[in-house]
Amino acid sequence: MRLKIIAGNWKMNKTTPEATELARGLIASVGQTERPRVVICPPYTALSEVAKTLKGSSIFLGAQNMYFKESGAYTGEIAPSMLLTIGVAYVILGHSERREYFAESDSIVNEKVKLALKTGLIPIVCVGEKLPDREKGLTEEVIAVQIDGSLAGLGEEEIRKIVIAYEPVWAIGTGKTATPEMAQQVHSFIRKRLRERFAAGAETISILYGGSVNAENAAGLMNQDDIDGALVGGASLKIDQFIGIIRSSGK
Ligand code: 13P
Numbered sequence: 400m401r402l403k404i405i406a407g408n409w410k411m412n413k414t415t416p417e418a419t420e421l422a423r424g425l426i427a428s429v430g431q432t433e434r435p436r437v438v439i440c441p442p443y444t445a446l447s448e449v450a451k452t453l454k455g456s457s458i459f460l461g462a463q464n465m466y467f468k469e470s471g472a473y474t475g476e477i478a479p480s481m482l483l484t485i486g487v488a489y490v491i492l493g494h495s496e497r498r499e500y501f502a503e504s505d506s507i508v509n510e511k512v513k514l515a516l517k518t519g520l521i522p523i524v525c526v527g528e529k530l531p532d533r534e535k536g537l538t539e540e541v542i543a544v545q546i547d548g549s550l551a552g553l554g555e556e557e558i559r560k561i562v563i564a565y566e567p568v569w570a571i572g573t574g575k576t577a578t579p580e581m582a583q584q585v586h587s588f589i590r591k592r593l594r595e596r597f598a599a600g601a602e603t604i605s606i607l608y609g610g611s612v613n614a615e616n617a618a619g620l621m622n623q624d625d626i627d628g629a630l631v632g633g634a635s636l637k638i639d640q641f642i643g644i645i646r647s648s649g650k
Contacts, residue, residue, distance in 0.1 A: 402605050403435035404628035405645050407635025418445035422452045424638045430456035434650035438489050450486035461489030467510035479518035490515050494525045495568045505548025523562045524549050530569035539588050546592050558600040564630040570610025579619045582608045586625035614643025621648040
């Protein structure tokens with residue numbers, strides 16, 4: 400049985416006081432929920448305080464990025480050990496906004512995935528096609544390249560430790576969600592690709608869907624065979640919405 404995960408990507412939102420307030424609100428409503436696993440990913444500056452707030456609750460903490468070196472002269476960057484030692488368990492890697500605005504390639508994502516695993520963080524590796532890719536019928540091709548490149552060189556044991564998020568770029572922040580059937584088709588393709596590369600490891604990987612998920616459309620998406628949770632942007636900043644998604648996602 401795969402672990403169902405509902406993760407909130409807060410992106411560049413929330414000052415530290417605002418972040419701790421939102422975390423406290425979540426704890427009050429779902430702070431002891433074991434299934435699905437709830438993960439929140441505030442901005443770097445709020446991680447330490449939110450980590451303290453989450454102590455004793457069942458909610459896990461995630462970061463939105465990290466650098467692919469352990470330490471050194473990399474002004475402005477954050478090493479995975481810095482995240483681990485303050486209580487971060489998950490790290491989002493290769494989000495389409497990082498790929499688009501910060502020129503992250505599959506090989507950079509791959510470096511990050513390897514170092515995250517070595518450090519003991521759980522990577523949430525994002526893939527997704529842009530609208531022109533989909534319109535040209537290239538969705539599977541694009542996803543295959545991203546999966547192969549981002550996960551290059553990993554072994555079957557390592558692959559069991561990662562989480563994948565399928566986020567069609569055209570559905571992010573646009574209010575356009577993939578239908579459950581469209582999403583299932585790509586999730587099933589991702590699992591097939593993983594099975595070809597990593598054999599049995601593929602069966603236990605949680606593959607999350609992301610892109611305009613909200614409390615109203617979550618249940619339909621989560622009912623699909625290969626959709627094991629959600630990576631939620633905008634709706635994770637609204638407590639009622641995020642709790643609605645968690646409650647309608649099943650266990
Ligand atoms: P939205 O839920 O705001 O579309 O964002 C999705 C996302 O990018 C999560 O990482």
